[in-house]
Amino acid sequence: MSYLLDDIEPSRNWRSYFDYVVVDAHKPLFFAEGTMLKEINIETYCKNIGSHAGPLLSDRVYSGGNVEVFSKLINSHGKDVLYVGDHIFGDIIKSKKVRAWHTFLIVPELSKELSIYTDKHDLYSQMNRLNDELSQMLINFDSSSKDCPDISKIKDKIQNLVHQIDMSYSYFGSTFRTGSQQTYFASQVTRYADIYSSTCLNLLHYPFFYLFKAAPQLMPHESTVNPEDPLSDSLNHRINRTKSNSKHTVNPNNSTLVEN
Secondary structure: OHHHHOOOOOOOOHHHHOOOOEEOOOOOHHHOOOOOOEEEEOOOOEEOOOOOOOOOOOOOEEEOOOHHHHHHHHOOOHHHOEEEEOOHHHHHHHHHHHHOOEEEEEOOOHHHHHHHHHHOHHHHHHHHHHHHHHHHHHOOOOOOOOOOOOOHHHHHHHHHHHHHHHHHHOOOOOOOEEOOEEOHHHHHHHHHOOEEEOOHHHHHHOOOOOOOOOOOOOOHHHHOOOOOOOOOHHHHHOEEEEEOOEEEEEEOOOOEEEEO
16 A cells, blocks of 8 residues: 555655545454454564454554444444445445445456457347247247257357457356356346445546436346337236346247347
């Protein structure tokens, strides 16, 4: 921290930028029973003997503790806190489940992901067109149909596109998706991170009173229904399947299989 902040204002030490400083938290243990809270001697960088008692003081450095004790000492609860972390399990999932804090996940790979997605956006467009073409081939079939159309060529094209997209990112593919499917990491980000970004410095572009809201998401049964079409009783028998973050909807009215 001295390396990062002391040169900004040489007359100011890095601890003055924070109300409280706690290190060596041993996450995710910090969100459970934790460890003994101790004060660190800023001259020797050694922990003082015995546990810390009393309120937390500014311009001091503390070690260990647990989330229950820390929340009481700073008098903050639940959604009063925006917790910023770079580890999906040790930071984001634990703080969300245990304390219901607002969460901000730092994903450094996001800058590269956005750059590649922009450059290769035509591949995603091709995949969407192939998925639509596949749906159109099956639209007029129902449970009485016996002859299955040949969809192998379209499936091969989709597989080839998925491989091209994955190789555009790296040998291991994208952090957030494989083809048109979300990765497990991406599903955790969507579920547990209130906001995420490549760096916390992006918050400088927003006022303190800014309200972050997620874009509305449609359920599988909503995304495949044309609001202008009249509803019928058969819609009540619609089959909606969600697996591995892919959504498959079979509409009994027209036997359409749609993959999002």
